[in-house]
Amino acid sequence: MKSFSGKALSWKLADGTIELTLDRARCNEIGSITLGELEQFIAALEALKADEARALIISSSRAEGFCAGADLRELFERSQAMAPRERVSGVRDFLERIHRVMNAIDAAPLTTIAAVHGVTFGGGFELALTCDLIVADKMARFCFPELRLGLIPGFGGIPRLKRDIGNAVVRDLLLTGRSINATKAQSAGLVSQVTAEGDALRVARSTAAQINKFDARTAAEAKRFIKPVPHEDLRREIDIFCDLFTRPAVEAGLRKFVESTDALPYLP
Amino acid sequence: MNGIDKTTDEILQLAATHFKVPREKLRADDDFFKTLGINSLQALDLLTRLEQHFRIELPDYELQGVTDFRTLAERIQSRL
Numbered sequence: 001m002k003s004f005s006g007k008a009l010s011w012k013l014a015d016g017t018i019e020l021t022l023d024r025a026r027c028n029e030i031g032s033i034t035l036g037e038l039e040q041f042i043a044a045l046e047a048l049k050a051d052e053a054r055a056l057i058i059s060s061s062r063a064e065g066f067c068a069g070a071d072l073r074e075l076f077e078r079s080q081a082m083a084p085r086e087r088v089s090g091v092r093d094f095l096e097r098i099h100r101v102m103n104a105i106d107a108a109p110l111t112t113i114a115a116v117h118g119v120t121f122g123g124g125f126e127l128a129l130t131c132d133l134i135v136a137d138k139m140a141r142f143c144f145p146e147l148r149l150g151l152i153p154g155f156g157g158i159p160r161l162k163r164d165i166g167n168a169v170v171r172d173l174l175l176t177g178r179s180i181n182a183t184k185a186q187s188a189g190l191v192s193q194v195t196a197e198g199d200a201l202r203v204a205r206s207t208a209a210q211i212n213k214f215d216a217r218t219a220a221e222a223k224r225f226i227k228p229v230p231h232e233d234l235r236r237e238i239d240i241f242c243d244l245f246t247r248p249a250v251e252a253g254l255r256k257f258v259e260s261t262d263a264l265p266y267l268p
Numbered sequence: 269m270n271g272i273d274k275t276t277d278e279i280l281q282l283a284a285t286h287f288k289v290p291r292e293k294l295r296a297d298d299d300f301f302k303t304l305g306i307n308s309l310q311a312l313d314l315l316t317r318l319e320q321h322f323r324i325e326l327p328d329y330e331l332q333g334v335t336d337f338r339t340l341a342e343r344i345q346s347r348l
Contacts, residue, residue, distance in 0.1 A: 176327065
């Protein structure tokens with residue numbers, strides 16, 4: 001487990017804290033490369049001995065932000081190369097795999113912290129939501145833009161958001177597709193701490209140092225008691241996503257995004 | 269200076285400082301994407317700074333079709 005350096009991310013374990021750093025141009029879009037390396041990370045995490053790590057920090061080294069979500073370009077190009085029936089099984093396979101990763105982080109027996117800045121959109125937002133705590137740079141923005149593509153978030157975002165905060169805020173984010181800043185996200189109960197610009201990782205490390213003072217077994221039991229993984233809703237989300245995926249509106253939405261030369265593809 | 273002019277001026281000042289463009293080169297009717305040379309990610313960054321500066325919430329869909337500083341100021345003014 002000690003360390004790994006891949007094409008899309010790296011990790012290292014030191015002093016009881018694992019730091020997982022996303023680093024793939026342009027803004028850590030999650031496609032097959034990132035997914036494969038996340039699966040390697042989960043395998044390494046599950047092979048850890050008890051008490052070897054008590055905290056996990058997930059952050060990004062990209063200036064643009066934490067993560068802009070799924071790699072829509074790859075999704076579009078791969079689905080174009082497939083017959084319609086294969087498209088659904090292809091996307092379902094990807095979703096099953098990413099859900100296994102997200103569920104493993106969500107339920108990991110150590111305290112997890114997302115240190116986010118800038119763009120934290122779609123699948124990136126969903127990755128942050130798997131963590132126990134979100135520490136946000138004051139310039140972070142959170143958004144679920146999926147409805148403009150004719151889809152719903154597919155990496156477990158809605159069930160986790162529904163678990164963590166009030167349903168009215170969930171509806172606002174989901175049904176308008178608008179982005180909110182870190183202060184708003186904190187007032188909604190989503191973000192645990194807002195930091196000065198460029199300070200999220202430092203604060204996350206300081207929080208991890210605090211977590212490392214506690215008994216690992218007790219912290220894991222406390223987490224298991226208070227943070228159930230919403231498996232039933234997560235299964236339903238995959239089914240709804242796959243149901244929606246082959247509609248022409250989705251293909252048109254993805255094509256528009258991928259082929260856009262507009263200066264505004266990230267604005268809902 | 270009336271409310272809208274003051275708001276426009278504050279936006280121009282903030283944009284000039286953050287994107288390192290001389291303030292005197294920015295005008296209220298400028299297309300801020302072109303004048304500042306920014307993309308959509310940087311526009312979101314500007315939106316966050318404006319929300320913080322004016323202590324407002326401005327849904328990004330309200331910026332659809334908005335490209336000049338004065339119209340941006342009007343959108344902000346309606347939230348003050």
